[in-house]
Amino acid sequence: MMIVLFWLLAVVLFAVATRIGRHFGLIPIVSQLLLATFGLPLLMYVWIEPYWQLSGAELVSPSWLKNLYSLSFALLLGHILSDVIDLKLDRQSLKIALPSFGIPFVCGLATAIWLLPDQPWLSSLAVGLLFAITAIPVLYLYLRHINYPPAATRRLVQTAILIDLTCWSLFAFAQGSLHLSSLLLPLAGACLPLLLRVLGLRQPLLHSLGFFALLVVAEHFKLNALIFGIGYLLCMAALKLPLVLPLQAAWMSHLQNGIAIPLILTFGIVQINVHSVMDSLSWAQLGALLVFPIASKLLGNWLGLGWAGASFIGASRWRESLLLNIRGLSEIVFLNLLLQQQLISPALYFALMLMGLIATLLPALAGVHRIPSQVAAPARSSSANS
Numbered sequence: 001m002m003i004v005l006f007w008l009l010a011v012v013l014f015a016v017a018t019r020i021g022r023h024f025g026l027i028p029i030v031s032q033l034l035l036a037t038f039g040l041p042l043l044m045y046v047w048i049e050p051y052w053q054l055s056g057a058e059l060v061s062p063s064w065l066k067n068l069y070s071l072s073f074a075l076l077l078g079h080i081l082s083d084v085i086d087l088k089l090d091r092q093s094l095k096i097a098l099p100s101f102g103i104p105f106v107c108g109l110a111t112a113i114w115l116l117p118d119q120p121w122l123s124s125l126a127v128g129l130l131f132a133i134t135a136i137p138v139l140y141l142y143l144r145h146i147n148y149p150p151a152a153t154r155r156l157v158q159t160a161i162l163i164d165l166t167c168w169s170l171f172a173f174a175q176g177s178l179h180l181s182s183l184l185l186p187l188a189g190a191c192l193p194l195l196l197r198v199l200g201l202r203q204p205l206l207h208s209l210g211f212f213a214l215l216v217v218a219e220h221f222k223l224n225a226l227i228f229g230i231g232y233l234l235c236m237a238a239l240k241l242p243l244v245l246p247l248q249a250a251w252m253s254h255l256q257n258g259i260a261i262p263l264i265l266t267f268g269i270v271q272i273n274v275h276s277v278m279d280s281l282s283w284a285q286l287g288a289l290l291v292f293p294i295a296s297k298l299l300g301n302w303l304g305l306g307w308a309g310a311s312f313i314g315a316s317r318w319r320e321s322l323l324l325n326i327r328g329l330s331e332i333v334f335l336n337l338l339l340q341q342q343l344i345s346p347a348l349y350f351a352l353m354l355m356g357l358i359a360t361l362l363p364a365l366a367g368v369h370r371i372p373s374q375v376a377a378p379a380r381s382s383s384a385n386s
Helices: 002-023 028-051 063-086 091-114 121-132 136-145 150-176 180-190 192-198 204-220 225-238 249-269 274-280 283-308 317-323 328-340 346-365
Strands: none
Touching (some): 063 150, 063 249, 121 283, 136 150, 136 317, 150 328, 180 225, 249 346
16 A cells, blocks of 8 residues: 555656646756656655665555556657658758767767676677667657747757667667567567568558557567667658557656656666665766767767758857757666666666766756747858757
8 A cells, every 4th residue: 555655646746846837938858857857756755764664675566557557658658759750861961860879879889898897798799779769759849949940940859859769770680689579579570560561451540559558568578678769660650651649648748758758767766775875986987977978969960960061040059059959758668678687787877867867957957948030031051059
C-alpha cells in the first residue's frame, strides 16, 4: 500500500510542478526535469527513506509497476522515433547535422575513455551519443512556444531528426552486434508493414497499432526495441504510410505529461543514492560531464549553422546553437534505457540528467524568448549570422 501511495504522490507532484511551471512560462518537460533532479532526491532523503522505511529498490520492485513502465517507455520511445517517418533530407539540415553530431560525439568518446572509470566499449559509445543527442519533441515545442518562423523551425527540427536517428541507429546496431538474435528478431518484426502490404491491408491505423503493440512487446521481453522501431517506421515511410497515434493528440499529450514522463523519471531517480553518486564521481569528472557535452554541442551547432547559412534575415547563430543543444525527453529515454541495461552507473545517470536539465534551460536563461522582426524574407547568405 505504501508503494502505491508513493507513486500516486509522485504523479501528483509532477502535475503540481507542471502547473506551477506554466505560470512562469516553462514548458512541461522543464518543470518535470527540475522536480526529478532536485525535488525527488530531496523527498527520498528527508521523508521516504527515513520515515516510510522504503528504499529505491523496493519502490520499483512490483511487477505491475514494471509492466506500466514498459508501456510508458514504449509510448515515449515510439513518440520520439515517430519523427523518423517525417524525415525529409535536405542539404542545409545535413550541413548543420554533421558537425552538430560529430564534434560532441568525439568529445563524449574521449571523455568516456580518458576521464571516466574503465567500462565496456558499448558504454563509452553510449556516452558519446548522449553528448550529441538533441531532443526533437522539446525543440519543436520550444520553437512553437516562441513563434519561430515556420521555415526555420522546419530546418532545425529536420536537423534534430537526423542527429537523433543517427544516435539511436548507431547504438541499436552496436548493441545488436553483440547478440545476433537480438538483431534478427526485431528486424523480422520491423518487416510487418511489408507483410501487411502484401496481404492488401493498407490502413494506416492498423500499421500504427502494430507499431505501438510490438514496441511494448519488444521492450517487455528485452529485445532490441530501437532496431524494431526504426526499421518499422522506415518501412512505413518507404510505403508512404502516415503514422496514426492510437489516441487523439490531446489525450496523448495528457498521457505523456501526466503519467508516462513522471513514471519514467521517477523510476530512474529513486534508484539513485545521491550521496553515493557524489562519492563515486570526483569534482573534475562531474564538471567535465556538465561542461563538455554542452560546450562541444554548442561548438558543433555553431559550425554547422555557419556552414549552412542563415535561415532568415536576422537569424542568430547563437540563438539557434542554444536551441539545438536542448536535450529533454530524448536524453531522458536514452538514459533510462542505459540505466535499466546497466550500461551506465547511477552516478553517470544523475550527472547527465543534471546536464540535460541545464542544457534544456539554457535558451530560456539566455533570453531566447523572442525573435528578430525581420523574419519574412529568407537570407541569401550567411553574412547576417551573429
